[in-house]
Structure formats: structure tokens, C-alpha cells
Amino acid sequence: PAQTLTYSERAARHKNPAAKLLLETIERKNSNLAVSVDVTKREDFLAVVDAVGPLVCLIKTHIDIIEDFDYGLIKRLEELSKKHDFVIFEDRKFADIGNTVALQYSSGVHKIASWSHITNAHPVPGPSIVSGLASVGVPLGRGLLLLAEMSTKGALATGSYTEEAVRMARANSQFVIGFIAQRRMDGVGLVGGDVENEGDFLILTPGVGLEVKGDAMGQQYRTPDEVVRESGCDVIIVGRGIYGTDLKDVDAIRLRAERYRKEGWDAYLKRIRS
């Protein structure tokens, strides 16, 4: 099972270019940390990305919250991605019919498919959301994550919904590279199947924090050790726990990022050695 393999062993087995790139980047940088840069001003966004860039495997964006967005920001982000060697994941959470999501992914102001290595979708519309996005993403070598679970209190993505999400991924594993989830999905919803030969899906996990257990809007946090070692997830996604409340204090942001990087990496080393 993927859980006991190293990231580089798994990179060698993957065919999807985005999955390969992410796994190789994790190994090269000894970092399974993704930072979610959920800030609304372009200059703050770039400053945080530049500060944490050397410490992360991936930067997660919500590009639609940037108030002073123009396409030049994408060029700057791509330059930082090359300079610091990180993968880009636009957390767009597509959720519409195939034709609409294909347009939202390729077009509009943000043209997500042209710059984001990875994006994600809610499985709620069924398999057509995957084929719609794949029509745009596969020719560009992109990867898709399905939201199989969520970190929030009372989330509806549980039980048979989660199982169906995993089945949708298995049926489209050239484009669906993994899940946003809180635990490994190996064998989930597999009826009479061969767990040993289960595909290797990446698990990217938000809801990670060291200082607090949640926020006032339903978010719930676990530690990097709980997420990576106990639950077998591959990448920790951290937002406010790293960029904090003072965006000008880039030294403090960098220090927090290094703390999470180390905790995430140590938890991975413990997992593969156990």
C-alpha cells in the first residue's frame, strides 16, 4: 500500500504529470507542506508566497478572492513557482455540469487550466464533472482532486457519498490523481476488489493547525502528526496557522512555515518506518 512507500517510489509509478511533479517536489524539498494563501491583496499574496515558497511542495490559491487581480499576477506566481520549485493548486471546488465546468476551468478572467497544475471538484454532479474538466485538463497535463470529505463540522460528504467519490476516481485515474480528504481512501467502497492493487491516490488534507482546534465558522483542526502518521495523508494544507494575522511580518510567517514543514516531514518519516 502507498502508505508505506516513499514519495519518490510513488512518483516513479505515477503517469499523470501533475501527480508525478508533486511527489517529486515533495521528495526533493523534504516537504509535504502546502500553504493556502487566502489573502485578498495582490502584494500580500506575492509576499507570503515568496516567504514560504522555499519551504513548501505546493501553494494553494483562491484566485477569485484577490481584489486587484489582473493576469500579470499569474505571471508573477509562475515566476515564483519556478524560483522556489513548488506546484500550484487552484482550490476552485468546481461543482456544475460538465459543459459549464469546462468553461469555468478554461476561460473567464482567471483561465485556471492554463496555469494551475492541480485543481479540485465536488463529486456531487456525478462522473460528468470529471469528463468535463478532463476535456480541458488532460491535454495540458493537469491533475484533478475530488473532495471526498471535508474538514468542517457537520460536513455531508460521508459514508456512501465518500465511497462514490472514490469509485469515480478509480474510473478516471488518468486525470483524478487523488482526494481532498481527512484520511487514506485505500479500499474505500471497493466491493470484492483487490485492495493490494488499488491505485495510488494522493490525499491532500486541510484542517491542519497546531495552536487551535477550530475557528468560529465550523473549521476543525488536527495536528500534522494526526493527519500524516495516524491518518496516512500525504500533504498537509495550512492557511491561517501560517500566514496568521500580520501579513507584514514575513519572518514570523517563514518561521511558522518551517515549524509545520518539520512536523509534517517527521510524521511522514515515522509513518514509513513503522
Ligand code: S5P
Ligand atoms: O474540507 C476542506 C477543503 C478545503 S480545500 N476544508 C478546507 O478548509 N479547505 C480549504 O483549506 C479552505 O478553503 C481554505 O482555503 C483552507 C484552510 O484554511 P485554514 O486557514 O483554515 O488553514
